Amino acid sequence: MYTGSIDEYFDYCHGRLDYRSVRFENELVPVANWQGNAVVNYTDRAIPYTRIVEHKHFEMHGEVLYRNEISVISREYSIEWHPDAERFYPVNDPRNTALFRRYADMAEKERNVIFGGRLAEYRYYDMDDIVVGALAVAEAHISRFG
Numbered sequence: 494m495y496t497g498s499i500d501e502y503f504d505y506c507h508g509r510l511d512y513r514s515v516r517f518e519n520e521l522v523p524v525a526n527w528q529g530n531a532v533v534n535y536t537d538r539a540i541p542y543t544r545i546v547e548h549k550h551f552e553m554h555g556e557v558l559y560r561n562e563i564s565v566i567s568r569e570y571s572i573e574w575h576p577d578a579e580r581f582y583p584v585n586d587p588r589n590t591a592l593f594r595r596y597a598d599m600a601e602k603e604r605n606v607i608f609g610g611r612l613a614e615y616r617y618y619d620m621d622d623i624v625v626g627a628l629a630v631a632e633a634h635i636s637r638f639g
């Protein structure tokens with residue numbers, strides 16, 4: 494099973510796929526509750542970050558939030574992908590779609606390797622979709638090979 498980037502698997506023989514990446518700016522803020530929610534999205538062009546995550550809301554609710562007078566927030570800035578950055582989002586334009594198709598054709602001919610997941614399929618998945626996809630791949634191979 495290969496879950497890495499499909500162009501990397503084939504040594505970028507047709508060129509590199511483009512991605513968008515994210516730069517995280519973390520801050521310790523001296524307030525118990527910064528934004529009242531785990532994630533707040535910012536879609537205004539004038540604001541340079543796309544969302545702020547306040548991590549404690551994932552695990553704490555109600556009064557417990559206020560037991561600690563500090564909080565950690567992360568601002569997320571959308572950036573161009575570069576080789577040292579994490580590949581976050583595929584770029585679904587004609588160039589990248591055609592390039593991915595060439596790699597996908599090669600992957601279909603590869604024996605004994607299952608290509609799966611957001612990087613090998615060059616596709617954005619939410620967590621629930623990726624779990625459904627992983628189970629479908631497992632089921633298909635179990636029924637094929639036992």
Ligand SMILES: Cc1cc2nc3c(=O)[nH]c(=O)nc-3n(C[C@H](O)[C@H](O)[C@H](O)COP(=O)(O)OP(=O)(O)OC[C@H]3O[C@@H](n4cnc5c(N)ncnc54)[C@H](O)[C@@H]3O)c2cc1C
Nearest residue numbers: 496497498501515581582609610611612618619620621623
């Ligand atoms: C910025 C961002 C925010 C998201 N927010 C949400 C959200 O709020 N809600 C939601 O439901 N989903 C969200 N998702 C989507 C969710 O993270 C993905 O659907 C899920 O992680 C995809 O699982 P995956 O196994 O395909 O890929 P990954 O989780 O990325 O796993 C791929 C694995 O392959 C490994 N790998 C990479 N290259 C190689 C290699 N060359 N050789 C071997 N192994 C390799 C990696 O180390 C990694 O362990 C978000 C995704 C991103 C990028």
